[in-house]
Amino acid sequence: MTYNELYQEILLKKSYLCVGLDTDINKIPPYLLALEDPIFEFNKQIIESTAEYCVAYKPNIAFYESLGIKGWISLQKTISFLNTHYPKHFTIADAKRGDIGNTSYMYAKAFFEEFSFDSITISPYMGKDSITPFLEYKNKWAIVLALTSNEGSKDFEEISDTNGQKLYENVLKTTQNWANHEQMMYVTGATKAIEFKNIRKIVPKHFLLVPGVGAQGGNLEEVSKYGMNNHVGLLVNSSRAIIYASNSSDFALKASIEAQKVQKEMEIYLENIYNKL
């Protein structure tokens, strides 16, 4: 999917919501466990009930991996279902991969060829050759971790170098030498809305994938106020608050209601964009 296609989908749906498929076998409605593939069945119903309110889906790969082979089968069915029935939704493999060049090529092959995701999240720790293999695929995206939403982000991401530049700022600056905003996005945690102003100075054009709105305590209004650029430039993720809105047979309906709530709020924040069209 291209930068412009994603932008157009956001305008069409009046939403920059990404639904996180952090599907946990211990948290889905228990009655689903009687089915052959409870994880896929849950995802399918979540997708069908939320698709009109969001522009992206982000399976959290760890949740599938934790189930072994069975989990990978559920993941494969989920991404095939998305690509077949919702080809205009942007898909993110939230995998936080990254390794030396010849190994990163293998991760790119896994997620872009075997599983046909549009994008993958990547840890920048190992530097350039751990990221560039992901950039060799046309219309696929590398989503690089910059400032994450967890407590541990202060341990290394926020350490300043001799120029007073924090590690995550260095990541934002340096990686721009390797790809532009049409191939790269950044993960920037929503619990640090105040930092968005600064982030936008460094990466004015890039899409930012913002986790942490909802269960992790981020604030959608602040994120939108400081994070939005003139092509929106935001994908705001919500996982638990939407997919676990109910633990009963009405889970898909309740997920739909929660997703719509977020979409309605986003519609307000998008007003400036529409006014300029």
Add this chain to the structure above:
Amino acid sequence: MTYNELYQEILLKKSYLCVGLDTDINKIPPYLLALEDPIFEFNKQIIESTAEYCVAYKPNIAFYESLGIKGWISLQKTISFLNTHYPKHFTIADAKRGDIGNTSYMYAKAFFEEFSFDSITISPYMGKDSITPFLEYKNKWAIVLALTSNEGSKDFEEISDTNGQKLYENVLKTTQNWANHEQMMYVTGATKAIEFKNIRKIVPKHFLLVPGVGAQGGNLEEVSKYGMNNHVGLLVNSSRAIIYASNSSDFALKASIEAQKVQKEMEIYLENIYNKL
């Protein structure tokens, strides 16, 4: 596996060699492709022919992941084969994982429970809560990336903070507050043997997993000279130079010869250790 068990195995085998199972379907002897599971068959023969010369095996998870479900099945068979027939060999899932706390728990579950590895490699970028979930498993190990062997290591790992401390040095220091040498190891690239002196000052007791000897150009003599501590404290990995020593039906024999060569060289470097016993 405990610290002392690993040390005893090294003494017994006179080897601190780790064989990297970077098994690439395009590089294994073509005649294996006629079999039902060529990747597993290759691994099985490599393991059987090298087990007496090494103390550890390190499947590079990307290579399996790149084959989709089939690859995960080959990985599962490989780790089961190791745990059944070679339970005293230390097993490393070279996966470079790491995410926010609740997600890292899932990765720990995947590799420690579903696949029963002894250890997993972890990217430290996201800080404490991305690493501590791996430490909750008894006799399992977190192997944290410090200084890697690739060109890109200079991009972020070697950046100095306001105290003149490089990021990888900070990682070595800070992570020691979270676990000691009986639960944590570090990845330190063999192409930087000169840095080992410095690394050993910061982490005198920890095992260091050293990739990059062989195809990546590292020097075993230097690594051993500067990296060894009084409990050896080294696992030196070689992948391509051993597993692809031949591309014909003699591949296992040739791998065995290469592994033995490395073991014989290691025996020389271990002399000081034996002299003190």
